[in-house]
Amino acid sequence: MRKIPNHGNLRVARVAYPLGLCVGLFIYVAYIKWHRASATQAFFSIAGAASGMQWGQQAHSLPGTPMRGHEVFYGIMFDAGSTGTRVHIFQFTQPPGETPSLTHETFKALKPGLSAYADDVEKSAQGIQELLDVAKQDIPSDLWKATPLVLKATAGLRLLPGEKAQKLLQKVKEVFKASPFLVGDDCVSIMNGTDEGVSAWITVNFLTGSLKTPGRSSVGMLDLGGGSTQITFLPQVEGTLEASPPGYLTALRMFNRTYKLYSYSYLGLGLMSARLAILGGVEGQPVASLHEPCANRVAEVLRNKVHRAEEVLQVDFYAFSYYYDLAASIGLIDTEKGGSLVVGDFEMAAKYVCRTLETRPPRSPFACMDLTYVGMLLQELGFPRDKVLQLTRKIDNVETSWALGAIFHYIDSLNRQQSPSS
């Protein structure tokens, strides 16, 4: 199998900013759902942040510990994904008179996801408690009561019957309320798919520095979870806006600028959901030459589900989650450092793995199917075989996930509750 040169690291190194990148950039992000068909813009808040000054005020409302005159404060974001629950503990540092910077992230993940406890809610508390203990060890105890604690659930809970999902969230809330951290009434929720995509877009553009440098083009974001998959980018071509179906465009206001983002979350097209859908129709397949029947099934599963935006050709994309894991598992990228590949590599790898299942069994019994699915999903989304993607797990030691974008928003919303006039 062709080993792809690792352009991604160079790229990441070039674009990566020191962790102290100014968080003040983000202050006052207001998030507006924008419907092409409607002249009226419906507002709803999502991704946080604001001007340096407002972030400064925020830092005062969340008291921190002075360290050599530097104020240090924290935010805890739980990601309740369909296949696992993760904690992200963000540390911010604010030198006197300056805006706060993101200075550290502690990350820990547990499997399975919260939805696996739908029929045994009591048992879900154990993992949550374990991750909370990580936060307690990481954060100085005098800051616990000023540190916001939030959990947002994604596809796993979206796909559960409402009542089961609510019971799980209620259990988490009980555990959170009993913790020493700052817990609001909105501390646990199911996040909608657009918020998920836009928060991840903010994270990756924050970490690559694209949002800091005026005129610098932003990057697109591809996230492939277990239950859903998101694509988000900033279109530059008017035709993309015109051709986007209702519900695919979202406006993000930041720095007196409105970003009209193309963002969509496909619920049920995450890798684990796709496996279920694909396998549903396969019975008694022969073990060899699986690629073709597999591709036929995948084509059926994807038919008429995915919108193709032509402009993705011109945008640089960062892809993570299962895109990363899958590429790493078969050596297309370095497991630790990530890297870049072209879209066609997934198809090429799929054909190879499907053909050699018996002679060279892959580590995962699903490898043939997963690679076939991902290769075809990307092509359905409009990516040609020669399109280069950057695959990253971390930029500057911070996880590329929606969690950072979402904590910006949460802290900003806390700030607005505390000083409604700002």
Ligand SMILES: O=c1[nH]cnc2c1ncn2[C@@H]1O[C@H](COP(=O)(O)OP(=O)(O)O)[C@@H](O)[C@H]1O
């Ligand atoms: O913060 C993260 N760091 C690294 N990998 C992550 C993170 N969040 C999710 N993932 C990856 O996402 C994939 C699973 O997706 P997830 O469980 O979040 O499903 P969902 O997004 O559809 O709910 C796995 O490949 C997992 O490693």
Ligand SMILES: [Ca+2]
């Ligand atoms: Ca996820």
